[in-house]
Amino acid sequence: MDRTAPQVTESLSAASADYQLNELGYYAVTRHPADARVVLPEARAAEALGLGSCHIGERFTVKDPAVLSGAVAGCSQKLGIAPSTNHHTRHPTVTATVGSTMHALTEGRFAMAFGRGMGGYWQAMGLPTVTAARLRDFFGILRRLWAGEMILDHDGPAGKWPMLRHANGLGEGPPIGLVAVGPKTMELAGEIADFVVLHTFFSDRATEASVAAVRRGAERAGRDPDSVRIWACLATVCDSLSPDDQLRRGVGRLATYLQAYPDVLVSANGWDPTVWDRIRQSELFTDAATAGPIDASASFETLQRLAELIPAEWLAAAAAGSARACAGTVARQFDLGVHSVIMHGASPHELEPVVQAYRADRPTLPRAVAANPGRFA
Structure with missing residues (x-):
C-alpha cells in the first residue's frame, strides 16, 4: 500500500452519496510522478462521493490504461470507467480483447476513448500520424470484431491485416469515444463516436463551438445529434x-x-x-x-x-477559487450544451468540497446519463 496515497476518510464516508452523480467524472492518477497505486484508494473515494465515472489518460510510464481500468473495476461496483488511448499502439485484436474483457468484467460500465496524439511523437516512435481516415477505419474494424465478424484481407487507412478475428460471445462491445481538440475532430466524433471528451482549458466560446461541431458532424452522417454524449473536461483547482x-x-x-x-x-x-x-x-x-x-x-x-x-x-x-465557485463553474458547463463534466487534475478526496457544493445546488441536467461514460440513461 502506498503510504502517501489518500485514504477514504471518515468525513468522506459520512458524505457518501444518496444517489450517484453520473454526470460527473474524475481523471485517475494525475499527479507527477505517476504512482499507479493511488488508483485504488482514488476509486474507492470516488465511489463514496458518488462520482459517476473514472477516466484514465494513458502515459508511457506506469499508466497503462487497460491495467488501471482493471484495477478500478476490481475495487468499485458502480463507477463507469473510460480510458483514453491511441488506436495504433496496439493490434486491433488486442484492443478488441481489452474492450470485451472490461465490458464483461464490469457488466457494462466500460467505454473506450481514442485520440490523435502528437504527430511528431508518433514519428519519433516509428508510428504513423493519426488521421481522420485511420480513425474512421479503425472504429469500423473494432465494431465489426465485437459483433463477431471475421475480417479477411483488410487493406485500409488503419492498416493491412490478412485476418482479424475476435470471438467474445457478448453480442456487443463497449461504447467508443474520441478525445478531441479541433473542430474537424469534433465533427468526426459526431460522425463515428458514441461519446466525445473535449479538451481541458476550453473557454465557454470553445465549448459551445465544439458542441455545435459534434452535432454538425452527426447530422452530416445521418445520425441523431442527440445520440452523442459530450463531456467537458474542466481543470478544477479549488483553493x-x-x-x-x-x-x-x-x-x-x-x-x-x-x-x-x-x-x-x-x-x-x-x-x-x-x-x-x-x-x-x-x-x-x-x-x-x-x-x-x-x-x-x-x-x-x-x-x-x-x-x-x-x-x-x-x-x-x-x-478555480472556493468550492462553491468551482461547483458553479462545473454547473455552468451544462448551459453550454455538454451532458457531463470531468473535473480534471484533482483526486476524488481533493474534490470532496466541490462535489458537496455541487450536490447542494445540483442543476437540472439537459438529459439523464448513465454511469457508463458513453451512454445515456
Missing part, C-alpha cells in the same frame, strides 16, 4: 489545495498543453496568436519547456512568473 498545487494544476497544466499542441488549442479558443508567439519566444517559457513537462518540472517561482506571462483570460478557462 483548498496548497498554493503549489494550485499553481501546478492551473498555470502549470495549461503551460504543458501549450508545450504539446499550442496552435490547435489557441485556435480552438480564439486566443490571440500574437500573444502566444510572445509567450513561446520568451526565455522564461523556453527554459521551462526544455526541462520537461512544465507542470511536473517547473519550480514554484517559475510557475509564478509564468502566471504573470499567460493572460488571465486563458487561465480563467478552468474551475
